[in-house]
Amino acid sequence: MILSDVLGSDVVDHHGQRLGEVSDVRFALDAAPGQLLSGARMVGIVVSPRTASSFLGYERLGLTQPWPVAQLLRWRHRGSFLVLWEDIERMGSQEVALRAGFTAYESTLES
Amino acid sequence: MSKAKRIQPSEIRPAPRAAGKVLDAQLHLLDRQMLDVDGVPVSTVDDVELSGPEPDERIPESAPAPHITALLTGPVLGTRIFGGRPPSSRLIRIPWRVVAGVDTVITLGVRSDSLDASWVERWLRNHVIARIPGGRHDP
Amino acid sequence: MKRLLGVALGILTAIGGFVDIGDLVTNAVVGSRFGMSLAWVVVIGVVGICLFANMSGRVAAVSGRATFEVIRERMGPRAGLANLGASFLINLMTVTAEIGGIALALQLASGVAYMLWVPFALLAVWLVIWRVKFSIMENVTGLVGLTLVVFAVALFLLKPDWGSLAAQALSPSVPGEESTGTYWYYAIALFGAAMTPYEVFFFSSGAVEERWKVKDLVQSRINVLLGFPLGGFLSLAIAACAAVVLLPAGISVTTLSQVVLPVAQAGGQLALAVLILGIVAATFGAALETTLSSGYTLAQYFGWPWGKFRRPAAASRFHVAMMVVLLAGVAVLATGVDPILVTEYSVVFSAIALPLTYLPILIVANDPQYMGKHVNGRAVNVAGLVYLVIILVASIAAIPLMIASGAGA
Secondary structure, X not given: XXXXXXXXXXXXXXXXXXXXEEEEEEEEOOOOOOOOOOOOEEEEEEEEOOOOOOOOOOOOXXXXXXXXXXXXXXXXXXXXXXXEHHHEEEEOOOEEEEOOOOXXXXXXXXX | OOOOOEXXXXXXXXXXXXXOOEEXXXXXXXXXXXXXXXXXXXXXXXXXXXXOOOOOOEOOOOXXXXXXXXXXXXXXXXXXXXXOOOOHHHOEEEEHXXXXXXXXXXXXXXXXXXXXXXXXXXXXXXXXXXXXXXXXXXX | OHHHHOOHHHHHHHHHHHOOHHHHHHHHHHHHHXXXXXXXXXXXXXXHHHHHHXXXXXXXXXXXXXXXXXXXXXXXXXXXXXXXXXXHHHHHHHHHHHHHHHHHHHHHHHOOOHHXXXXXXXXXXXXXXXXXXXXXXXXXXXXXXXXXXXXXXXXXXXXXXXXXXXXXXXXXXXXXXXXXXXXXXXXXXXXXXXXXXXXXXXXXXXXXXXXXXXXXXXXXXXXXXXXXXXXHHHHHHHHHHHHHHHHHHOOXXXXXXXXXXXXXXXXXXXXXXXXXXXXXXXXXXXXXXXXXXXXXXHHHHHOOOOOOOOOHHHOHHHHHHHHHHHHHHHHHHHOOOOHHHHHHHHHXXXXXXXXXXXXXXXXXXXXXXXXXXXXXXXXXXXXXHHHHHHHHHHHHHHHHHHHHOOOOO
């Protein structure tokens, strides 16, 4: 599976209700250690309510400059959340379906 | 085609801590420059290949999380922008195991000449530049 | 002496931005039709380019990343591609015009037909890009291009009515014979010329070529604060000469001959010779700047190795791309098109490229991952935002005004 298949797809819950779009995929470097860098294990997906175009990442980092660009983009992506791999039922070419009773987490990255 | 109305999850919990460094693909990997071990640019990261899951198949309950197998470059940029995807055999891969660091650039632990990704560069070097006098001279 | 030559990058960048062949003619046209009533636009443009060139120079020095890489990384590949397309076309049109400009200036000097000079100009530009060290290239073209200051000397020799020139500049108004639409079209053209994206692409890539690091931030600032105001000063001098000599006589500027007329009138054959030398150097410098920019932007978008600090064999795609651009430019010239006319239409593509260039610069200059503690201060951010609004307005108004005024006819 390649990333551009997934980025921008709709995210739906167990009942088919739309939750937003995949704006990013999160990895953690905590898999088997390699010669250079550890393996990058998928942690989950970041779901954005309005749009997937969050390449600027303002909603996830603590940046506040330049005003008002940062604030505008933050506002546009309010309500973004992280869904862990364990809560994903299906990743398809059209949409990503979540399991029943999934948990939504904050999508902020620690700086 | 207007999007279906969306619902917002009722509660959002604080994120769980991760064991190692955390990377968001779009934020930290995609469209970044890759430099080889000598600092020579190789290409940009145009896409990322994962080890799974199978598309459209139901994921079993305790299936292990997929990991990044390779960074992709080349024609996959065209399909990323315009849609579709190239067949797997045509993808130009930089295996994750040669990645040494992720920062404002992605550093690789190998030299660019050893990678598929720079074959156009080598071809032009051998067939065009080398034929013009002065091409191999230091500036 | 090293410090002095250390500002060559800023001067060369400014030459390509303010007094390339297109601007030489446009400034003379503006002076001959509007007097000094558009001088305020040049001032605003100079402040704008100083602001953003300084930011992009700082990003390059601190993070080692040149501007176009930043554009793709921040804006995404789609917007980056749109910018690449627009910038590439601007560069191509400008390269075409500059090669034509070198040939026109040499024709003026020698009387030998312009078309015969074109292949010579092409070869000369390519040879410098292929073999000449970046520092030598910038020092020589920058220094010789400075002889354009003869415009300012000529202005003094013409003994103009300073009061009336100042009045035109300080209380601008649209002259009777011109329409408001044309006035604003030229305002946007002058602003776009002052802030052409290839200036920041070249300046930031040049910063990487020169290996500027954090300790060179002061030098970067000196380059900016010396080079671009100088470019603006030369622009104003050209317009003023035209305002003093061509405007009262009702002479319209159609070729290079009218542009040099005020200097010939003021200082005779000697001044004219110095001026032609300056024009050749300036258009040559602009040709180098825009050809290199086309290579830089392509290479930085796709991630190819680039730079004159590398052997051509170590940056093959970069050099092949530039060869293709030069050949395409000459092919266009071979069709007989007026090279100066070509640059007028690049205003259209500037309108697209301007906002897509300057927004990501402002964003990355605030990003601590790139800049560490050298992120923008408050004042710079406020100024940057004001300019983004001006740039957006200019970019939206450019094409309608161009159509409405018939490209300033």
